[in-house]
Amino acid sequence: MKAGFTTGSWSLVHGAGMSLLTLSSGRRRVRAAAMADDDLRRHVLNRLTFGATGEAVDAAAVLSPGDLVEALLDASPRDLGMPVMHGDDDWSTVPQWWFDVMRHPGAGLHERMVWFWHGHLTSSMDTSSPALMFRQQVIFRRHAAGSFRDLLQEVTVDPAMLFWLNGAWSTADNPNENYARELMELFALGRNNGYTEDDVHQAAVALSGWWVDGDHDDRVEFDPERGPRHTVPLFGGRVGSAAEVIDAVCDHPACAPHIAGALYRALHGVDPADDVRAELAAVFADGGLQLRPLLEATVRHPTFLGNPQPRPRSHLEWYIALCRFLRRDDVDVWPLYSLGQMPFSPPNVAGWPGNDRWLSVGAELTKAQLAFDLMWDAAPPDSDDVVGELCWRAGISPGPATRAALDEAYVTGPDEWEPYRSVMALIPLTPEFNII
Amino acid sequence: MGTRFEPTDGPARPDPFALPPDPGSAVAFHTARGVTRGVNRRELLKWFSAGAGAAAVGGGAWLAGRGGEGASGGSSPMGTAPGGADGGGDGPMATAPRSMQVPAAPADRLLVMIELAGGNDGLSMAAPLGDGRYRDLRPSLAEPEGDPFVLDAATALHPRLARVATRGPAVLQGVGSLQPDYSHFEMQVRWWEGSPDASRVYDTGVLGRLADAVGDPDAPVVALSVSDGAHPIMFSRTASTLTVPDVGATWYLTGANSDDVLRQRFQRAYRAFGADAAEPYTARRREVMERTVRLAEAVGEWDDDDHGGYRDDRLGNGLRMALRLFDRGVGLRIVHITMDGGFDTHDGHGWKYPELMSALDDNLGAFFDDLDAAGMADKVLVATMSEFGRTVGENGSGGLDHGAAASMLLLGPVMAGVHGEAPSFAGLSAEDGLPATLSFDHYFGTIAERWFGVPSSEVIDGGTEVIDGLFAG
Numbered sequence: 001m002k003a004g005f006t007t008g009s010w011s012l013v014h015g016a017g018m019s020l021l022t023l024s025s026g027r028r029r030v031r032a033a034a035m036a037d038d039d040l041r042r043h044v045l046n047r048l049t050f051g052a053t054g055e056a057v058d059a060a061a062v063l064s065p066g067d068l069v070e071a072l073l074d075a076s077p078r079d080l081g082m083p084v085m086h087g088d089d090d091w092s093t094v095p096q097w098w099f100d101v102m103r104h105p106g107a108g109l110h111e112r113m114v115w116f117w118h119g120h121l122t123s124s125m126d127t128s129s130p131a132l133m134f135r136q137q138v139i140f141r142r143h144a145a146g147s148f149r150d151l152l153q154e155v156t157v158d159p160a161m162l163f164w165l166n167g168a169w170s171t172a173d174n175p176n177e178n179y180a181r182e183l184m185e186l187f188a189l190g191r192n193n194g195y196t197e198d199d200v201h202q203a204a205v206a207l208s209g210w211w212v213d214g215d216h217d218d219r220v221e222f223d224p225e226r227g228p229r230h231t232v233p234l235f236g237g238r239v240g241s242a243a244e245v246i247d248a249v250c251d252h253p254a255c256a257p258h259i260a261g262a263l264y265r266a267l268h269g270v271d272p273a274d275d276v277r278a279e280l281a282a283v284f285a286d287g288g289l290q291l292r293p294l295l296e297a298t299v300r301h302p303t304f305l306g307n308p309q310p311r312p313r314s315h316l317e318w319y320i321a322l323c324r325f326l327r328r329d330d331v332d333v334w335p336l337y338s339l340g341q342m343p344f345s346p347p348n349v350a351g352w353p354g355n356d357r358w359l360s361v362g363a364e365l366t367k368a369q370l371a372f373d374l375m376w377d378a379a380p381p382d383s384d385d386v387v388g389e390l391c392w393r394a395g396i397s398p399g400p401a402t403r404a405a406l407d408e409a410y411v412t413g414p415d416e417w418e419p420y421r422s423v424m425a426l427i428p429l430t431p432e433f434n435i436i
Numbered sequence: 437m438g439t440r441f442e443p444t445d446g447p448a449r450p451d452p453f454a455l456p457p458d459p460g461s462a463v464a465f466h467t468a469r470g471v472t473r474g475v476n477r478r479e480l481l482k483w484f485s486a487g488a489g490a491a492a493v494g495g496g497a498w499l500a501g502r503g504g505e506g507a508s509g510g511s512s513p514m515g516t517a518p519g520g521a522d523g524g525g526d527g528p529m530a531t532a533p534r535s536m537q538v539p540a541a542p543a544d545r546l547l548v549m550i551e552l553a554g555g556n557d558g559l560s561m562a563a564p565l566g567d568g569r570y571r572d573l574r575p576s577l578a579e580p581e582g583d584p585f586v587l588d589a590a591t592a593l594h595p596r597l598a599r600v601a602t603r604g605p606a607v608l609q610g611v612g613s614l615q616p617d618y619s620h621f622e623m624q625v626r627w628w629e630g631s632p633d634a635s636r637v638y639d640t641g642v643l644g645r646l647a648d649a650v651g652d653p654d655a656p657v658v659a660l661s662v663s664d665g666a667h668p669i670m671f672s673r674t675a676s677t678l679t680v681p682d683v684g685a686t687w688y689l690t691g692a693n694s695d696d697v698l699r700q701r702f703q704r705a706y707r708a709f710g711a712d713a714a715e716p717y718t719a720r721r722r723e724v725m726e727r728t729v730r731l732a733e734a735v736g737e738w739d740d741d742d743h744g745g746y747r748d749d750r751l752g753n754g755l756r757m758a759l760r761l762f763d764r765g766v767g768l769r770i771v772h773i774t775m776d777g778g779f780d781t782h783d784g785h786g787w788k789y790p791e792l793m794s795a796l797d798d799n800l801g802a803f804f805d806d807l808d809a810a811g812m813a814d815k816v817l818v819a820t821m822s823e824f825g826r827t828v829g830e831n832g833s834g835g836l837d838h839g840a841a842a843s844m845l846l847l848g849p850v851m852a853g854v855h856g857e858a859p860s861f862a863g864l865s866a867e868d869g870l871p872a873t874l875s876f877d878h879y880f881g882t883i884a885e886r887w888f889g890v891p892s893s894e895v896i897d898g899g900t901e902v903i904d905g906l907f908a909g
Contacts, residue, residue: 126621178634310715338681340666347668348625350639359721361657362666362678364728368688372702405708409701422701431710431718 040065042395043308046436047267048072048109048299050102051313051321052395069299077110077141085131092333094130095343098137099333102343103320113144113295115316116266118343119351121155121187123164125344132160132218133344148259148289149250152188156242157220159212165349168212171226175204180245182349189254195235202232203249206239250289257281259289264298269311269355276303310435312358315339317436322371322428325394326378338366364429371428378424386410386420396432406430537604539849539909540814542889546762548803548818549643549772550751550796551663554780555620556822558842559870560789561597562607562854565590569861573829577786577836591854596793599801604852605845606906610859610873612824612841618869620780620838623823628669632875636897642880643770644672649884649894651675655767656727656734662754663774670772676727683753684740686732734764745802747795751775755803763810769888779822783833800847817848817887817907821876829866839869844879849908856903874903882906 041060045052049072060068083097102111117140125133136158143151155161156179162168165179180203185191209227213219231240235252239245249255260280264272272280280297287293298304313321316336323331336342340363341352383389387406391398398406409422427433539545560577563584564570571578582595591609593601613632617623626634630642638645643659647670651658658675661667662682670677680686689706692699707729710722735757746752754773761768775796781788800818807813825842841859857873864870881892881900886907893899 127619310717312717312721337665340679342665347666347671348629348639349637353639353671355717356720357671359717359724360678361676361724361728361731362680364725365678365680365685365689365732368706369685372688372699399712401712402709405705408708409705411701418698419701422698422705425698425702426705426709429706429709431713431715431721434721435715435717 037065039397040305040308041068042397043436044068044072044305045395046317047269047304048112050107050112051317051324051436053105053321053324054392054395056105057395065305069304072109073296073299075108075110077144078104078106078108083134088129091125091130094125094134095345096333097134098343099320099336100329102316103323103329103331105324109295109299110141110144112267113291114140116263117144117151119266119346120262121152121161122346122349122351123158123160124346125160128160128163130344132163135218136160143291145291145295148284148291149246151291152250153243153246156183156207156246157210159218159220162210162212162220167207167210169226170204170208170210172205172208172228173226175201175208177201177204180204180207183245183249186350188249188258189252190258193254193258194252195254199234202234203239203245205232206234206245207242210242256285256289260284260294260298263291263294264301265354267298268301268304268309270309272303276301311355313434313436314352314354314358315341315363316343318367318428318434319370321394321433322374325390325428325433326374326424327393328374328378331374335366335370339363339370367429372425375421375425380418381420387423390420390423390427394427394433396427396430398430398432402430402432537814537849537908539907542887544815545887545889546768546812546816547646547770547883547887548755548758548816549770550818550820551669551772551774551776552779552792552820552822553624553774553776554778554822555623555824555826555838556779556820556842557781557785557789557826557836557839558609558611558822558844559825559828559859560785561594561793561845562587562591562609562843563594564859564861565592567861569864570828573861573864573866575830576834577830580786580790582790587852588854590858594790594793596790597797599797599804600845600847603800603804603847604850605847606850606852607854608844608846608874608879608903608906609854609856610841610870611844611856611876611879612870612872612874614872614875616824616840616869616872618824618838618840620823625668627821627823627876628667630877630880630896632877638897639671640673641667641669641671642895643669643772644675644677645895646880646884646888646890647675647677647770648673649890650769650888652767656731657761657766657768659770659772660758660761660768661772661774662750662757663772663776667772667774676724682750683735683738683757686735687738689729689732690735691732691737731761731766734761734766736760745798745805747798749795749799751795752799752802755799759803759806759810759812762812762816781826781835782831782837783835785830785835804847814849817846817850817883819847819883820845821879825870827867827869828861828864829868831866837867841870841872841874846906851905851908855906875900878903 038057038061041063042052042057044065045056045060048069049056063071080101083093085093101107102115114137118137123133123136136155139151139154139158143154156167161179165182166176167179170176177200180200183203184195184200189195206228209223211221211223213221228240231238234245234248237248239248257277261272261277264277264280280294280301283297284294319336319339323329333343337345340347346352381389387403387410391406406423406426409426410419412419559570560580563578565586580595584592584595585597585601586592587605587607591607593605613623613626615633617626622634626632628641629638630645631638647659653674656676657678659670659672659677661670661677661679663679664681665679667679670679688699689703692703694700706725710718710725713719713722743752744756746756751773754771758771758773778788778792804813807816821844822842824839826836826839828839831837859870859873877896878900881896882902884890884895885892885902891899892902
């Protein structure tokens with residue numbers, strides 16, 4: 001085995017707080033009697049972690065799907081090291097570090113939330129730097145399931161965000177409206193959802209005066225000379241600082257439904273029905289915009305296990321699943337750039353568009369190439385049922401048509417063909433691997 | 437080279453375009469038709485209007501070609517009107533001919549958009565003739581080595597664009613943002629979205645919207661970008677658009693011979709996946725997979741050793757792929773190719789830029805020869821884009837920093853010559869970029885409306901004004 005995950009790395013899942021069974025080679029072929037529950041556990045793992053694998057599905061088999069949700073809610077974040085950068089021109093270390101964190105079998109719901117916030121409260125290393133993106137991510141890690149208000153307060157005056165949406169060096173006399181607009185349209189309220197153009201302008205005035213001191217470790221500073229000199233009207237009240245703008249936005253009636261809808265969509269894969277959104281928004285608002293109660297209500301909602309909705313795997317999820325399936329822990333993050341979902345480099349302020357947009361001719365070409373190329377260094381199967389073993393590794397339960405196509409591709413032939421290889425390259429392109 | 441230039445009204449600098457000392461020597465000059473003619477010194481002097489003469493008397497102000505007596509006067513050896521056919525008449529210089537190419541019907545028209553990534557210096561690509569201010573601002577870079585190709589009284593193509601010059605090129609001047617930014621990232625995003633002042637944020641790309649407007653929604657690929665990553669300019673609503681980094685991307689899905697058992701099995705099973713799909717996303721992906729296979733089969737086998745006159749670079753390979761796919765009926769209407777790696781000439785512009793132009797010229801020359809051979813020359817418009825131009829003056833490193841507007845080059849069934857409002861250097865200092873005379877959303881709007889025959893509002897919210905007279909027919 002050249003570069004497989006060891007049982008040792010899998011055991012980090014235990015460190016994440018889940019009480020799962022220790023694996024043994026005999027254990028992995030045990031199939032739970034109730035396939036429906038197996039499918040549900042797979043669904044839970046696909047939605048609340050970075051994807052099901054055979055090991056994870058087997059390890060979770062002792063828990064009911066509902067208990068698995070609770071176990072993932074209870075899991076503590078992994079204790080992560082810091083990325084060590086190599087000079088100012090090092091554009092690889094930080095994205096590779098985060099990719100490796102997400103790819104790790106122990107990456108759970110907390111990491112999933114960090115990824116969610118990156119796609120919701122976007123910024124990009126293209127307008128800042130990998131180091132500043134890491135600094136921003138520390139905010140996401142601290143508040144991933146904490147107070148939304150604190151999260152928004154901190155990210156508003158974070159250097160990567162100040163660069164991304166032109167908050168840095170915006171002055172009260174000539175304010176840049178970019179952050180104010182996206183704060184309302186995308187981050188907190190929703191497009192045309194209870195605010196006016198004048199609200200955008202006034203908020204921009206109150207948000208002005210901040211700058212980033214490049215001579216002192218990109219320290220964020222506030223310059224009273226350039227900031228608001230008096231209060232301005234916003235949503236019918238008055239605000240005179242960035243902090244007061246964020247408070248006003250958080251107190252706006254559209255805020256709780258907007259965040260509740262975004263989180264539901266991220267975890268369930270579909271938009272909530274209006275009454276479900278209202279129900280979750282009420283939980284969020286009643287809890288003082290604490291994210292933990294919202295998160296619990298979202299994943300415990302009856303629709304989560306009662307009506308699972310398949311959706312396309314995002315490119316990040318797909319690539320992580322590919323690496324796990326091939327048991328390779330030495331892969332490079334940059335193919336995600338070709339796929340169009342490079343961490344720390346969202347395509348625009350709205351983040352990555354979901355679902356339909358993941359299905360494209362360009363993605364198929366790139367996926368075929370990646371699966372075929374990365375397969376060569378993968379660990380060979382060690383079972384007589386090669387197709388079954390490889391599907392298990394991939395965390396999929398193939399339908400009859402997929403299974404037949406894979407069986408046909410696995411035609412025992414001369415050894416030099418290593419016929420398992422075509423199956424290995426094919427599984428990442430199956431419907432079951434791509435629509436989860 | 438390399439001393440920092442300080443703008444001054446003082447004595448003129450030595451003329452970098454200085455003539456050979458022998459009064460009788462003939463200098464090879466090209467016309468825009470590619471006819472090379474001998475020009476003697478006297479004719480050349482007249483040609484460049486007051487050029488060297490004015491400099492010699494210390495005025496420092498070259499007479500501008502426009503309105504300059506030498507250039508536009510009757511005694512000028514060259515024609516003045518962009519379309520003024522001068523096919524072997526009196527003067528030694530001929531201007532660009534009107535396009536001889538009648539374009540195909542709008543429904544058959546195709547676009548190749550070449551993105552000169554990094555910020556192309558439009559002034560080097562299509563240089564102002566006889567503008568003293570320009571020459572003052574660029575003491576070492578205003579006149580590159582070689583003989584330029586005259587487009588009109590005031591404008592000449594870069595000396596390395598010999599094959600382009602034979603194709604009746606059009607130059608559209610002053611294209612950019614009326615409220616420019618000087619960051620690559622910011623301006624690239626604006627160009628890709630089609631939003632010159634960033635006031636309108638799109639979640640689709642400008643060529644993606646064009647593909648939605650002109651493409652068959654069932655085609656495997658309506659718009660293709662040959663670039664790194666998933667190019668945002670391709671993001672569309674309904675049309676299939678994609679980005680591939682190189683021509684080898686389809687090798688995995690087609691063309692396995694009987695010896696290649698592994699790839700054969702891979703390709704056979706790939707075609708079988710999802711055929712029984714009932715779940716909507718799986719069914720949708722199945723459609724995408726079928727298109728993918730159709731595209732791969734259209735691209736077919738690729739000979740990596742024979743480049744057929746193209747360079748073995750991204751532009752050359754992208755143009756070869758475009759030609760093949762245009763020819764094979766997969767519904768492709770738009771190709772976008774990123775020509776990267778060098779237009780950001782903060783230093784060494786004098787030696788870097790000619791090489792970029794040679795690469796452009798070699799590849800476009802081969803492409804148009806192939807289009808002729810395939811009988812497709814009436815269908816394809818080649819156009820350029822770039823996030824910004826460069827400063828009008830040179831910096832202390834023999835380079836040019838980020839500027840604003842720039843000329844765009846168009847080839848195909850276009851009206852040859854110079855279009856749009858000429859840039860003015862009046863009041864500009866070395867650190868300035870050229871101000872835009874045409875907002876670039878109008879450039880896209882014009883291509884949509886006048887080339888593809890769809891309303892500009894399909895591509896740019898609210899629609900744009902269009903430039904008349906750019907295309908033949």
